[in-house]
Amino acid sequence: MSRLPTVHDVARAAGVSRQTVSNVLNSPGIVREDTRERVRKAIDDLGYRPHASARRLRTQKSSTIGIRLDPMVDGISGSILDRFLHALTEQADAVGLRILLFTAARPEDEIRQFGRLIDGSDVDAFVLTSTFHGDPRTEWLIEHGQTFVTFGRPWGIDDMNDPRHAWVDVDGRAGVRAATESLLERGHKRIGFLGWPTGSGTGDERAGGWRDAMVAAGLGDGLVSLLETAVDTVADAREASARLVENGGGLDAVVAASDSLALGAVVQTNGALPVIGFDNTPVSAAMGFSSVDQRLDEVAAGVLDLLTHNEGTVPRHRLVTPELVLRSSHPPVVPDER
Template identity: 70%
Template sequence: MGAQPTVSDVAVAAGVSRQTVSNVLNSPGIVRPETRERVEAAIRSLGYRPHASARRLRTQKSSTIGIRLDPLTRDGISGSVLDRFLHALTEQADALGLRVLLFTARDPEDEIEQFRRLSDAADVDAFVLTSTFHGDPRTEWLIEHGQSFVTFGRPWGIDDMADPEHLWVDVDGRAGLRAATEHLLATGRERIGFLGWPAGSGTGDDRRAGWLEAMRAAGTVPEDELAALQEEAEDGVTPGADAMRRLSARFGGAVDAVVCVSDSLALGALTAAAGRLSVIGYDDTPVAASLGISSVEQPLDEVAAGVLDLLTGAHGGRVQPGAGVGDARHRLVVPHLVVRDGAPLTPPR
């Protein structure tokens, strides 16, 4: 028996995008009649049909959700975020009578193999994905194979941002770093630096945009200086300290404060600045709390609740037409800035 046709096969046959095929399958009312008829003809011609397992959550028959257990991080700081999310998800799933099955994978390709194995054996009825990234192949595979899933994180850099078959919940990192920067500006800081991950990280770029919006709105630094106020580093305390030293050397110590895309970078910045600088991190990890570092808190209980709602509610891991809820396919949760007195808040120079 040959391979079953996929959504992509239908898209090619009909001369439309994969997202258009998804719209015809899930929200046909938003597709022009002539386009819908062309897609439906391709579906009939190819004999395409969604995988049966994709319907189980929708009909309330499933009881198991699969999620990869992320590897331990070297500094043990940033990894605690996903650990807390997993705890919240498991606790809330249990209250709904659902089980969470953990599995490991070396990389995205290995994770896809795990999807295949678990779905073929009917061990799980849906998946929750974390750590989404530009060009993520995992979501493509799940959509093409008709699997129910929700991602914690937006589909960065691929054709899924508004795809009705890709349900996602994310935290508004742009709003979080904007709030952190605005807080520092309100305390009299003017030259506020930014420590981020290398460009191309969807999450990191989104948080960088929040800092940039706040700085441009404040106008305390000329536009041509904003690029010089940014430093990139791989996540970790030591890279954060090195990036802070580079930033300080560039301005001869005339940086009032820094906001960072993670608590790991924030701790490194604080170490390099030897307590002479205001620093705000991101993730509000236990390390930040214990050291008194201000940080942006991700409301992981809300994220877990959103993920489970999309999996077990009217959507069942997929979109149901006529759900009656505006943009219910995607949830963007607002984070909270936690200001602590323990972080150095020296008077601006």
């Protein structure tokens, strides 16, 4: 097997010292541009790759991002975080970063994991998912001076615009509003909303998008009868959908806060009503109902951008506009002219 090129080989090929090669790799700003170009050409020509462990010892950086692996829920909503992790890992690798996954059952357990990983110098930064009202993880990381970005806004606390708390989120309100408007444009008026129990920041935002569209269309009266909530499972969604049909008074379409809830509505109504979900999971594609895509590639790109740029160089908060993916085969409503 041929010998791998070393820093000595690069230095010799570029006609510089080993220290200059090290400076180009670790502190390029202190090296003249023509010298940097010469060293980088030698690196490319030789196919040299710095030894990760040795570089870590020199720079005290692991080039590693820590993120908790959330437990699988029901195979539908859980796939969203799986897709986000895949996008984040793929994009991180492209810029020379690695993802370290760890598990934790509760926020308190996750905080203990933070301490363990920091003490071992195992990671340089963290990505947090599943943010919620009063999330203690962000406060702990800020107090300990750690770099982090959350996928999700800091619901219910005072640092929504704090530059120390960088976050990327999907504009669920805009996504559900677009979904509801698309049904209104097709002539539907009794559009029900199937959401999560009040208190979920993400769920409340999505319900707000439905309400905004209905009020703007002059259909704001009686919305209480068109709203039902359920835990994010298909079984609970079926029960909530039955209540929605019973109380909705001529319900003719449904918008749901997730694909799990949307699937429950589709099953309960035997596909008789147009249903639009949220998350654009493989389930929505397989069942043929419309859904709102979170554009997770863009979310992952935003997270990495915030992690790799110093505070003050880029906006510390990103709100990604989702995309409505229409699949419904239901025709527009034909007005009764009698």
